[in-house]
Amino acid sequence: MKTVLSIAGSDSSGGAGIQADIKTIESYGLFAETAITAITAQNTCGVRAVQDIDPAVVAAQIDAVFEDIRPDAVKIGMVSSANIIAVIAERLRAHEASNIVLDPVMVATSGSRLIAEQAVAALIEHLVPLATVITPNMPEAQVLCGFPVEDDEAIQRAAQAIAQNTNGAVLIKGGHRSDTADDLLVLPDGSLSWLRAKRIDTENTHGTGCTLSSAIACGLAQGNTIEQAVRRAKGFVRGAMSTGLNLGQGNGPLNHMWCHGKPHLPYAQ
Numbered sequence: 001m002k003t004v005l006s007i008a009g010s011d012s013s014g015g016a017g018i019q020a021d022i023k024t025i026e027s028y029g030l031f032a033e034t035a036i037t038a039i040t041a042q043n044t045c046g047v048r049a050v051q052d053i054d055p056a057v058v059a060a061q062i063d064a065v066f067e068d069i070r071p072d073a074v075k076i077g078m079v080s081s082a083n084i085i086a087v088i089a090e091r092l093r094a095h096e097a098s099n100i101v102l103d104p105v106m107v108a109t110s111g112s113r114l115i116a117e118q119a120v121a122a123l124i125e126h127l128v129p130l131a132t133v134i135t136p137n138m139p140e141a142q143v144l145c146g147f148p149v150e151d152d153e154a155i156q157r158a159a160q161a162i163a164q165n166t167n168g169a170v171l172i173k174g175g176h177r178s179d180t181a182d183d184l185l186v187l188p189d190g191s192l193s194w195l196r197a198k199r200i201d202t203e204n205t206h207g208t209g210c211t212l213s214s215a216i217a218c219g220l221a222q223g224n225t226i227e228q229a230v231r232r233a234k235g236f237v238r239g240a241m242s243t244g245l246n247l248g249q250g251n252g253p254l255n256h257m258w259c260h261g262k263p264h265l266p267y268a269q
């Protein structure tokens with residue numbers, strides 16, 4: 001069985017972070033492993049508390065996983081401090097990890113900051129160069145490239161600028177657009193394709209980025225090309241957004257059991 005390691009924060013409400021990743025990986029029929037970087041107390045309305053995990057314990061989780069059940073792909077999500085970022089990069093290099101999907105999580109849908117301001121430079125220096133695919137949303141792309149990213153032309157320039165720092169692909173996600181849900185993919189050879197999609201009219205978007213990035217990691221683990229993995233993942237997120245699940249009082253979670261249009265587990269209705 002193929003395995004995917006998620007290196008990310010825990011979301012107590014179950015919609016984003018490690019919890020979204022495990023649900024996604026299981027929906028793809030793969031085996032999920034985890035290295036938790038932070039515990040968050042949050043729900044669909046906001047983040048109430050964050051406790052970072054000791055960097056040595058993050059390193060120990062990664063080592064324990066690689067030395068026993070070596071993952072076929074790795075997804076990196078919320079990493080809030082420069083020390084933890086450095087340790088993750090160092091351990092992934094030591095284990096010669098491949099198929100690394102980096103979701104450069106900065107701010108939660110609810111508006112709370114999930115990375116220290118001083119840690120952004122470390123993310124760019126240590127994690128961006130390791131990524132097979134990096135998946136910023138528009139505000140994150142703006143931080144990574146240093147200029148405003150508001151229209152198609154700027155999205156294109158931003159993706160190309162971010163691609164300068166990596167041998168991998170860059171996917172700029174369009175969830176923050178008002179008109180469409182178009183994403184732009186720039187592949188390592190510099191070719192560029194728009195993944196066009198109509199917007200789904202819903203407030204329930206908590207964890208879309210986490211779900212997308214772990215789904216891309218699943219596709220890579222299964223041997224998909226980057227483009228195939230990204231297209232499948234976008235379809236998976238779309239399905240999981242479309243079932244009308246409406247939990248919580250804020251931006252609710254996705255329905256990960258949607259699973260490519262088929263009921264997933266025996267108890268899925």
Ligand SMILES: Nc1ncnc2c1ncn2[C@@H]1O[C@H](COP(=O)(O)OP(=O)(O)OP(=O)(O)O)[C@@H](O)[C@H]1O
Nearest residue numbers: 109137173174175176181199200205207208209210
């Ligand atoms: N309303 C929507 N309708 C259709 N697709 C959407 C919608 N919102 C987001 N998506 C898709 O979901 C994926 C994740 O994009 P998004 O920009 O929301 O990421 P994100 O901001 O990192 O997510 P989050 O921070 O909520 O976890 C993208 O493929 C995007 O196009």
Ligand SMILES: Cc1ncc(COP(=O)(O)O)c(N)n1
Nearest residue numbers: 009016017078108109206207
């Ligand atoms: C632990 C953790 N990781 C990532 C996110 C981002 O997801 P979203 O922007 O949908 O809130 C989050 N809220 N919590």
